[in-house]
Amino acid sequence: MRAAVFKAAGRPLEIETIADPVPEAHQLLLKVHHCGICGSDLHMTESHSISQLPSGAVMGHEFSGEIVGIGTALKGKFKEGQRVAGFPYIQCGVCAACVRGDTTFGACTGAKGVGLGQHHGAYAELVTIGGNGAHLLPDSVSFEEGALVEPLCVGLHAVDMARMERGATVLVIGAGPVGLSVILWARFLGARHVIVSEMAENRRETAARFGATDAIDPKKPLTPQVEAIAGKGPDLIFECVGVPGVLNSLMMEAPRGAKIVVAGVCQQMDSILPVIGIVKELTLQFVLGYRPADFDYVIEMIAKDRVDVAHMITDRVTIDQLPAAFEALRKPTTQCKVMVGF
Numbered sequence: 001m002r003a004a005v006f007k008a009a010g011r012p013l014e015i016e017t018i019a020d021p022v023p024e025a026h027q028l029l030l031k032v033h034h035c036g037i038c039g040s041d042l043h044m045t046e047s048h049s050i051s052q053l054p055s056g057a058v059m060g061h062e063f064s065g066e067i068v069g070i071g072t073a074l075k076g077k078f079k080e081g082q083r084v085a086g087f088p089y090i091q092c093g094v095c096a097a098c099v100r101g102d103t104t105f106g107a108c109t110g111a112k113g114v115g116l117g118q119h120h121g122a123y124a125e126l127v128t129i130g131g132n133g134a135h136l137l138p139d140s141v142s143f144e145e146g147a148l149v150e151p152l153c154v155g156l157h158a159v160d161m162a163r164m165e166r167g168a169t170v171l172v173i174g175a176g177p178v179g180l181s182v183i184l185w186a187r188f189l190g191a192r193h194v195i196v197s198e199m200a201e202n203r204r205e206t207a208a209r210f211g212a213t214d215a216i217d218p219k220k221p222l223t224p225q226v227e228a229i230a231g232k233g234p235d236l237i238f239e240c241v242g243v244p245g246v247l248n249s250l251m252m253e254a255p256r257g258a259k260i261v262v263a264g265v266c267q268q269m270d271s272i273l274p275v276i277g278i279v280k281e282l283t284l285q286f287v288l289g290y291r292p293a294d295f296d297y298v299i300e301m302i303a304k305d306r307v308d309v310a311h312m313i314t315d316r317v318t319i320d321q322l323p324a325a326f327e328a329l330r331k332p333t334t335q336c337k338v339m340v341g342f
């Protein structure tokens with residue numbers, strides 16, 4: 001199969017022909033239809049990353065495809081040709097978390113992340129996934145939408161972890177894919193104000209389509225702008241940027257008692273001034289991934305036209321265009337989700 005292969009930090013991905021993956025007993029082989037480029041993929045290829053990829057790794061963890069091979073233990077449970085969104089995480093089945101049935105992302109101590117360094121991902125024509133990671137797509141969900149399920153689950157899980165109250169005033173920092181997904185679910189699940197702080201005009205427009213009620217200027221103090229709109233400061237602040245310095249500046253900005261949900265993935269050392277959090281009794285909540293049930297919920301909401309998500313895609317590329325598109329995302333950009341089609 002053809003795949004975009006990681007060689008070394010600082011070098012573009014290379015398109016190569018590598019061996020087709022073979023599904024193990026509890027795995028499925030998918031023909032990949034679409035795969036999104038994720039900001040964490042960019043981070044993983046940077047030299048300062050703490051989650052350095054091995055040379056030869058194939059990334060791609062936001063994907064949809066069609067079943068073309070079925071592991072021996074799954075015969076009769078799946079049919080070739082079934083359309084699925086892939087859960088990019090293969091659980092070991094034997095650790096304490098697996099035995100008690102905990103499918104939360106990060107719980108299994110022996111899990112392999114698909115496209116995250118431990119198992120080849122979907123920047124390739126074929127990918128293998130765990131049988132319980134195949135989330136069937138109804139006909140009313142396109143393959144492109146299927147590849148958006150994963151980033152949409154990231155935002156849904158962040159909103160879940162925030163324990164947001166209905167009527168909340170929510171401030172979202174950054175309207176990239178994670179920010180948009182947080183905006184969508186925060187509004188959908190009952191926030192009164194969902195205010196986005198975002199520089200790029202096109203992303204502000206997309207944020208409005210995803211449910212943002214207002215946009216504010218990131219260069220000016222944030223809380224006074226939120227107060228002017230909502231009559232009070234934010235109850236919840238979602239950090240969806242992942243750049244050093246942002247967390248501390250949000251702690252400085254946050255009103256007393258606020259909760260800051262850290263959804264942006266900063267992979268560098270960063271400083272905070274703890275006393276700021278102490279005097280305001282702030283809560284910092286870090287979040288990771290999602291649960292399988294989130295996949296089913298998001299797929300159903302797309303299938304029933306309760307949410308309209310395709311606007312997240314700003315660019316469509318082929319696998320041959322992927323390495324250049326990937327490098328281009330390292331510079332500041334107004335792009336949102338770049339989708340690779342096969």
Ligand SMILES: [Zn+2]
Nearest residue numbers: 038039040062
């Ligand atoms: Zn991702």
Ligand SMILES: [Zn+2]
Nearest residue numbers: 092095098108
């Ligand atoms: Zn396990």
